Amino acid sequence: MSKNEIDESIERTLAVIRQCYGEKISLSYLAxxxxLSSFHFCRVFQRQVGMTPxxxxxFVRMQRAKYLLESTTLSVAAITREVGYGSVTTFTTRFSAMFGIAPGQLRRQHVRNTQDMTSVAAGDAPEKLIGGQILNLGRVGAGVFQPSADHESRRSSRIEVERHAPxxxxxxxxxxxxGA
Known part of the structure; x- marks a missing residue:
């Protein structure tokens, strides 16, 4: 068998994996x-792809699961089934090992980050902690700072706090x- 035929054979298996990742796929089926024989297929696949079949x-299943966690509201159990795992426990263990975070935690973190980005994109200025008080410094619109109504009154209280600092x-x- 020539090198081109082997490359094409591995390409076929990669396509099958990418299309059928949610189904039960055996090593013998991929071979x-x-x-190719199962033994030869494993050696060739690892040499060309850099990991076992x-x-x-x-890897393909976990990438798809990560995408679904970040882009849908499907439950972790539904995603587990969608990507071809029969057990939520097995899925969670493998997902955590690959990404360093549990699936539910990833979703919560993604939702928080998305909300934070939406808030900043909407023009909300971040709140600042000065002198033990949280100050809403205003909104940013069209690149121009627009102070909130209470900005000036809180500014004087901040100066007062700084003046009496230890x-x-x-x-x-x-x-x-x-300064001096």
Whole structure:
């Protein structure tokens, strides 16, 4: 068998894995698609792809699961079935091992990040903690800062807090600001 035929045989198996990742796919079936013995198929696949066929199948499944977690509201159990796992526990264990985070945690983190990005895109200025108070500094619109209604009154209270700060804190602030 020539090198081109082997490359084409591996391409066929890659296509099968990408299309049928949610089904039960055996190593012997993939070797059959490639037209190679199971032993030879595993060696050739690993040499050309950089991982075993089963690891590649798991990789494709996990990438699809990550995409579904971030882009749908499907439950973790539904995603588990969608990507070809029969057990939520097995799926969660393998997902966590690959991404370093459990599927549910990834979804919650993605939702938080999306909400934060939406808030910033909508023009909300981040809140700042100054002198123990959280200040809403206003909104940014068309690149111009627009102070909130209570910005000026809180500004004077911030100055008051800074004036009465302990002397050590004032020295640190003066040193960091380059002042005396």
């Amino acid at each position: 059959e698609v490639a037209g 089963i690891k590649f199948l798991s 002397s050590e804190q004032r020295r640190r602030q003066a040193g960091a600001g380059g």
